[in-house]
Amino acid sequence: TQLLKQSPQFLSIQEGENLTVYCNSSSVFSSLQWYRQEPGEGPVLLVTVVTGGEVKKLKRLTFQFGDARKDSSLHITAAQPGDTGLYLCAGDKAAGNKLTFGGGTRVLVKP
Amino acid sequence: GAVVSQHPSWVICKSGTSVKIECRSLDFQATTMFWYRQFPKQSLMLMATSNEGSKATYEQGVEKDKFLINHASLTLSTLTVTSAHPEDSSFYICSAPLHFIPHSYNSPLHFGNGTRLTVT
Numbered sequence: 375t376q377l378l379k380q381s382p383q384f385l386s387i388q389e390g391e392n393l394t395v396y397c398n399s400s401s402v403f404s405s406l407q408w409y410r411q412e413p414g415e416g417p418v419l420l421v422t423v424v425t426g427g428e429v430k431k432l433k434r435l436t437f438q439f440g441d442a443r444k445d446s447s448l449h450i451t452a453a454q455p456g457d458t459g460l461y462l463c464a465g466d467k468a469a470g471n472k473l474t475f476g477g478g479t480r481v482l483v484k485p
Numbered sequence: 486g487a488v489v490s491q492h493p494s495w496v497i498c499k500s501g502t503s504v505k506i507e508c509r510s511l512d513f514q515a516t517t518m519f520w521y522r523q524f525p526k527q528s529l530m531l532m533a534t535s536n537e538g539s540k541a542t543y544e545q546g547v548e549k550d551k552f553l554i555n556h557a558s559l560t561l562s563t564l565t566v567t568s569a570h571p572e573d574s575s576f577y578i579c580s581a582p583l584h585f586i587p588h589s590y591n592s593p594l595h596f597g598n599g600t601r602l603t604v605t
Contacts, residue, residue, distance in 0.1 A: 409596075414494075414598075416491070416580070416598045416599050417529070418596070419593045419594065419595075473519075473594065475529045477527070
């Protein structure tokens with residue numbers, strides 16, 4: 375059973391469209407991180423959210439942490455082909471930075 | 486430049502041989518590093534936590550005698566896949582927290598670029 379469930383698993387959209395990726399859990403996390411991974415490379419950190427209800431923006435990307443700190447969402451506005459990749463959420467439950475990763479959402483933005 | 490350097494980026498080996506993968510932290514010390522395995526189109530699965538100067542901590546189901554981890558210095562951890570078999574073929578990735586403070590949170594993880602292992 376996956377502690378962090380991401381949905382959808384795969385998303386294919388046209389350039390210019392918006393998309394939202396969800397990361398849900400029944401557990402409370404002290405923080406949640408979002409990463410993007412491109413084929414053949416390691417994940418790259420996009421953002422860390424810490425406070426319940428927190429919203430962070432990174433250019434066209436908007437990240438939200440649920441009030442109860444059990445879920446998070448990533449919204450991309452006017453997606454571009456460069457946004458293509460595997461998006462991973464990762465929750466931090468315990469001390470020691472041992473993250474639990476969600477199953478990932480593969481995003482394909484077609485030109 | 487890369488914060489965590491992983492080498493090699495890909496390796497092909499014959500069944501029964503051993504393969505060593507190196508993970509180096511550049512410009513910072515990493516008392517802890519994490520090793521992950523990733524199957525095609527899937528998420529990361531934590532294999533073990535590498536601790537400088539002490540034994541690695543393995544996740545449930547990961548054979549410590551097969552996946553040997555050595556963290557001999559503050560900037561280097563190695564993963565050796567011993568007696569590799571085709572089912573060990575995978576993408577192995579290491580990571581290190583930029584700031585590791587016990588009982589603290591939120592330190593971002595910096596990942597290496599991964600090693601694609603193919604066992605024939």
